[in-house]
Amino acid sequence: GAVVSQHPSWVICKSGTSVKIECRSLDFQATTMFWYRQFPKQSLMLMATSNEGSKATYEQGVEKDKFLINHASLTLSTLTVTSAHPEDSSFYICSARDPGGGVSYEQYFGPGTRLTVT
């Protein structure tokens, strides 16, 4: 099956700094990628939909100036958490849709990135 990677797998940063998380589709081109956030013992929540070559679409309540998404190529989307605060500590997961896979709505998930802000 299709593979999606994330980097880094975990990161610790100080309050006020920015952190960039990368999501790559390794063996297919993803015109659409999705970013999710998961708090401890809770389910995933969609943060934004990232479309290659255009602006991301953010879900209600997600600050687009805080969570910057860039989908500059068909295999890479990045999420930058700007001016991170401890409440941004969470598990961030991306997924990618393979439009050439024959099933337009199949998504492949990355392994996730655990962010801890101290």
Add this chain to the structure above:
Amino acid sequence: KNEVEQSPQNLTAQEGEFITINCSYSVGISALHWLQQHPGGGIVSLFMLSSGKKKHGRLIATINIQEKHSSLHITASHPRDSAVYICAVGTDKLIFGTGTRLQVFP
């Protein structure tokens, strides 16, 4: 009421037991996903279903579109199956269930 409900929330089993996890949803969907999340957080996509039944190894997933219900079965369960199993429905914007935490003891 959540749009996607899973049962049970927690499940313990002895190695070798047959396990069933259920997912009911109230929205119209094009596809239903079953995901596995291990301690440490990594998510693995197990199945995507739009109808019928799929099998992969010891895992079987079924869906009844009319009844808006899906089941994930694990045959001959093993301690390495211990994880959280998550049902998600939708097309682009997935709606996730809260997960079923499975522990299989030797």
